[in-house]
Amino acid sequence: MELQWPLIVFTTLVAWSAGLFGMQALMAALGVGKRAQVPAWICSAVLLAVGGIAVFFHLEHWERIFNGFGHLTSGITQELIAIVVLAAVAVAYLVFLRKSDDGASVPKWLAWLSVALSVALVAVMAHSYTMAARPAWDSVLWILYVLGNACVLGPATFQLIMAAVGAGDRPAERAADVGALAGRTTLVGAAANAAAAIAFAIFLQLSAGSFADVGYYFDPTHPTKAMADAAATVASQAPLLWAGAVAVGALAPVAAAFMGKRSGNWRLWAPVAIVAALAGAVCMRAAFYNLGLSVFMFY
Numbered sequence: 001m002e003l004q005w006p007l008i009v010f011t012t013l014v015a016w017s018a019g020l021f022g023m024q025a026l027m028a029a030l031g032v033g034k035r036a037q038v039p040a041w042i043c044s045a046v047l048l049a050v051g052g053i054a055v056f057f058h059l060e061h062w063e064r065i066f067n068g069f070g071h072l073t074s075g076i077t078q079e080l081i082a083i084v085v086l087a088a089v090a091v092a093y094l095v096f097l098r099k100s101d102d103g104a105s106v107p108k109w110l111a112w113l114s115v116a117l118s119v120a121l122v123a124v125m126a127h128s129y130t131m132a133a134r135p136a137w138d139s140v141l142w143i144l145y146v147l148g149n150a151c152v153l154g155p156a157t158f159q160l161i162m163a164a165v166g167a168g169d170r171p172a173e174r175a176a177d178v179g180a181l182a183g184r185t186t187l188v189g190a191a192a193n194a195a196a197a198i199a200f201a202i203f204l205q206l207s208a209g210s211f212a213d214v215g216y217y218f219d220p221t222h223p224t225k226a227m228a229d230a231a232a233t234v235a236s237q238a239p240l241l242w243a244g245a246v247a248v249g250a251l252a253p254v255a256a257a258f259m260g261k262r263s264g265n266w267r268l269w270a271p272v273a274i275v276a277a278l279a280g281a282v283c284m285r286a287a288f289y290n291l292g293l294s295v296f297m298f299y
Contacts, residue, residue, distance in 0.1 A: 004289055007055065011051075012149065012278065012282065014052075015122050016047050016051075018122045018150050018154070019150030019157075020154040021090060021114060022150065025106075027182060032181050037097055039161050039164075040161050041097065043157065044090070078124050078128060082124040086117045086120075125146065134293065136204055136288070137288070137291075139203050144196040148194075149193060151189035151190075152277045154189070156257065157270070160266060160267070183264075186257045186260065186273070189257075193277065200284070205234060233293065244287075245283045249276060252280075253277045260273070
């Protein structure tokens with residue numbers, strides 16, 4: 001299958017947006033990083049908007065995307081519902097932020113609801129790609145991988161925002177916020193992303209045996225076109241999987257998060273984690289689409 005760049009951008013940015021919103025909501029529930037709340041909300045909203053716009057370019061006639069919204073079992077309908085629900089909660093979140101005495105607090109029930117909906121949005125978005133007709137896509141590990149993207153991109157971005165604006169009103173608060181709870185959350189998120197990336201890379205590497213043997217050497221609908229070779233196709237993705245998605249996209253963010261937590265210099269290490277995670281996410285999605293072949297391997 002050809003690389004679907006609009007969907008690569010969409011899934012990456014939505015995971016990033018949900019991860020950032022979920023991280024800021026978690027920190028709000030725990031009373032950490034109040035100064036970063038409004039900038040993080042704005043950044044999350046921009047990422048969600050850009051990702052939403054990108055998905056329209058997947059269709060030659062983008063206006064026909066609305067034809068699928070009447071079917072609740074449609075993946076695109078479920079994605080729309082999840083995005084609209086999260087957007088509504090995000091608006092309420094901003095209203096509570098602005099109305100709070102310090103301009104940076106929300107009720108804990110709303111913060112935890114925001115965390116849950118952020119997770120739900122990423123899971124629903126990733127689930128819409130799982131289908132038995134494409135064996136390399138048909139795994140819960142793909143869902144966990146996209147959640148892992150959110151777990152590293154969101155916390156690392158929130159750390160960068162906190163480092164830029166200051167996490168608290170006093171230096172002691174700033175040190176406690178950036179160096180302790182939020183730093184541990186970023187490191188845990190990076191580790192979760194690494195575990196999910198390695199597991200999904202192994203699944204993709206072993207997916208060659210999932211395709212059906214149809215007993216043809218040539219495509220029966222195109223007699224001069226040889227059948228796709230599952231083993232060769234899967235093997236050719238090894239550099240993207242292991243050098244790009246795992247080494248750069250999974251292990252490098254863990255190292256950056258560890259160094260950021262250890263040194264407290266998130267101005268340096270948070271961008272490293274973000275750039276590496278984004279590069280790995282693109283590499284994994286490129287391999288994902290390259291292996292998005294029919295179970296019968298006709299094309």
